[in-house]
Amino acid sequence: MKMVIAVVQDKDSARLSQKLVQNGYRATKLASTGGFLRAGNTTFLIGTDDERVPDVIQIIEQNCQSRNQMVTPVSPLGSGVDSFLSYPLEVQVGGAAVFVMDVEQFHSF
Numbered sequence: 001m002k003m004v005i006a007v008v009q010d011k012d013s014a015r016l017s018q019k020l021v022q023n024g025y026r027a028t029k030l031a032s033t034g035g036f037l038r039a040g041n042t043t044f045l046i047g048t049d050d051e052r053v054p055d056v057i058q059i060i061e062q063n064c065q066s067r068n069q070m071v072t073p074v075s076p077l078g079s080g081v082d083s084f085l086s087y088p089l090e091v092q093v094g095g096a097a098v099f100v101m102d103v104e105q106f107h108s109f
Helices: 010-022 050-063
Strands: 002-009 028-033 040-048 066-071 089-094 096-102
Touching: 002 010, 002 050, 010 040, 010 050, 040 050, 050 096
Parallel strands: none
Antiparallel strands: 002 040, 002 096, 028 040, 066 089
């Protein structure tokens, strides 16, 4: 058994959740926040059999697109406002960060 952990942008969350359910996967969704942009993300925890992992990854890849977005970085903690000038930057957001981990035991009560 494997645990697939997928961190996706909030904009892709509803579509991914719907596709996972349509394909028979149950997932737990957790609200999370990215460190660089401090933007909302959704972290999906998906438990599945080893042989179904490629299917789960394909569903994630098909429903989580990366896109370019103009953002103004947040001032780093601890720095003075005068020493930090924020200019808009174009950055790539979205897509998914996916981790696959072995599950030693699984119990459902």
